Amino acid sequence: MTSKIWGGRFSAGPSAIMEEINVSVGFDQRLAKQDLNGSRAHCTMLVAQGIVTKEDGDAIQEGLTRIEKEIAGGNFLFKRALEDVHMNIEGRLADLIGAPAGRLHTARSRNDQVATDFRMWVRAAIETLNEEIRKLQSVLIDKAEEHAATIMPGFTHLQAAQPVSFGHHLMAYVEMFGRDRSRLKDARARLNECPLGAGALAGTSFPIDRHLTAEKLNFDRPMANSMDAVSDRDFALDFLAAAAILSTHMSRLAEEMVNWSSAQFGFIRFSDAFSTGSSMMPQKRNPDAAELVRGKTGRVYGALTALLTVMKGLPLTYSKDMQEDKEIVFATFDTLELCLAATSGMVVDMKPNPERMLESAAAGFTTATDLADWLTQALNIPFREAHHITGKVVKLAEGKNCLLSDLPLEDMQQAEPRITKEVFNVLTPAASAASRTSFGGTAPDNVRAQVKAARERFLK
Numbered sequence: 001m002t003s004k005i006w007g008g009r010f011s012a013g014p015s016a017i018m019e020e021i022n023v024s025v026g027f028d029q030r031l032a033k034q035d036l037n038g039s040r041a042h043c044t045m046l047v048a049q050g051i052v053t054k055e056d057g058d059a060i061q062e063g064l065t066r067i068e069k070e071i072a073g074g075n076f077l078f079k080r081a082l083e084d085v086h087m088n089i090e091g092r093l094a095d096l097i098g099a100p101a102g103r104l105h106t107a108r109s110r111n112d113q114v115a116t117d118f119r120m121w122v123r124a125a126i127e128t129l130n131e132e133i134r135k136l137q138s139v140l141i142d143k144a145e146e147h148a149a150t151i152m153p154g155f156t157h158l159q160a161a162q163p164v165s166f167g168h169h170l171m172a173y174v175e176m177f178g179r180d181r182s183r184l185k186d187a188r189a190r191l192n193e194c195p196l197g198a199g200a201l202a203g204t205s206f207p208i209d210r211h212l213t214a215e216k217l218n219f220d221r222p223m224a225n226s227m228d229a230v231s232d233r234d235f236a237l238d239f240l241a242a243a244a245i246l247s248t249h250m251s252r253l254a255e256e257m258v259n260w261s262s263a264q265f266g267f268i269r270f271s272d273a274f275s276t277g278s279s280m281m282p283q284k285r286n287p288d289a290a291e292l293v294r295g296k297t298g299r300v301y302g303a304l305t306a307l308l309t310v311m312k313g314l315p316l317t318y319s320k321d322m323q324e325d326k327e328i329v330f331a332t333f334d335t336l337e338l339c340l341a342a343t344s345g346m347v348v349d350m351k352p353n354p355e356r357m358l359e360s361a362a363a364g365f366t367t368a369t370d371l372a373d374w375l376t377q378a379l380n381i382p383f384r385e386a387h388h389i390t391g392k393v394v395k396l397a398e399g400k401n402c403l404l405s406d407l408p409l410e411d412m413q414q415a416e417p418r419i420t421k422e423v424f425n426v427l428t429p430a431a432s433a434a435s436r437t438s439f440g441g442t443a444p445d446n447v448r449a450q451v452k453a454a455r456e457r458f459l460k
């Protein structure tokens with residue numbers, strides 16, 4: 001009978017609601033490959049240990065191979081009634097080979113099975129992302145090399161601060177993405193222990209060989225504690241945390257692209273491939289892809305918060321709450337792949353406007369620090385005093401509404417009589433940037449050296 005309270009689409013009553021809330025095969029079928037490999041390794045071990053006969057083992061392996069082909073060919077029917085990917089595969093194995101199928105689950109629980117499958121999935125996802133971040137670094141490095149001597153304003157507080165090389169600015173992101181790769185690599189190293197053989201939670205009385213299954217599945221070792229093995233999802237949290245930081249970096253670059261491509265900045269232009277028009281304002285070229293990379297960051301942070309929240313109150317060991325771990329990790333991976341592709345695409349596509357950048361680099365008295373440094377270096381004036389004199393010079397230039405480099409020497413000498421015409425060598429944005437030769441500084445020659453070093457560090 002249909003319940004008045006449940007009502008709606010759950011017309012079949014409580015069992016339909018139960019299926020709806022319990023079913024995971026709609027999304028966990030993404031674990032099919034890992035599940036098949038896990039089952040293969042488990043079966044091999046059961047035979048090696050004399051727990052299952054060779055004959056039954058062979059039948060199981062053959063059945064698993066047929067299932068793999070069915071899935072690859074799109075001929076595998078995932079059934080909601082069988083709840084999850086594990087029971088779908090085991091159910092199909094029984095259809096195909098009959099009785100021996102029932103021996104596969106000896107000394108195994110879905111609890112250690114799903115933990116093993118999911119670890120292998122996250123491991124593969126990390127490897128894929130590592131490659132995609134590497135590609136992004138590669139296009140950034142190429143762009144940086146091309147624009148090592150393109151001068152733009154560097155900002156603090158989004159106020160023009162000092163001239164910098166556009167290449168240097170891009171190389172800052174290469175470093176950030178390098179650390180993202182390193183964080184993912186750390187996560188991979190930590191996750192690479194095998195839960196299989198933990199059973200439901202307490203281990204098993206069968207004489208299994210967990211070292212063998214761990215080795216067959218390319219794990220470094222079996223997890224040491226069976227209760228930990230089926231309980232924790234910190235490997236997924238590690239992944240999501242690294243993903244959140246990676247998204248932050250992509251979002252900041254996207255934000256810069258949004259700014260740079262506006263008419264007010266005019267630093268870069270996207271081709272039609274990465275801009276969209278407005279339905280009302282014909283003049284518009286909107287950087288939608290950059291905005292969406294920025295916007296999608298919200299989902300990734302949400303995933304991290306969601307899984308932390310799922311886990312925080314769970315007593316050991318497994319609880320069904322943990323089934324909530326997968327969709328958000330899958331979705332995060334998909335989002336990252338898309339955002340990485342879009343970001344790489346935009347980096348290749350963006351066309352800088354060096355004249356406009358240079359002009360902007362000179363505005364806002366961005367070489368004032370160079371003047372102060374010159375006063376100290378050439379005239380041996382203490383920096384504090386030089387800073388004060390420079391303030392006066394800036395005020396004079398402001399009064400005349402001209403650039404520092406266009407202020408007549410006589411005006412400068414009003415502020416400090418010892419200033420000579422040599423000062424003009426340091427007052428242009430290009431000279432300013434070129435003088436920043438300290439390690440990690442923005443001088444174009446430094447940037448070229450950085451590019452070379454980065455290719456060694458990140459692209460080899």
Ligand code: ARG
Binds near residue numbers: 024111
């Ligand atoms: N679909 C389940 C999950 O993703 C598999 C494990 C089920 N275990 C259990 N004891 N019901 O977590």
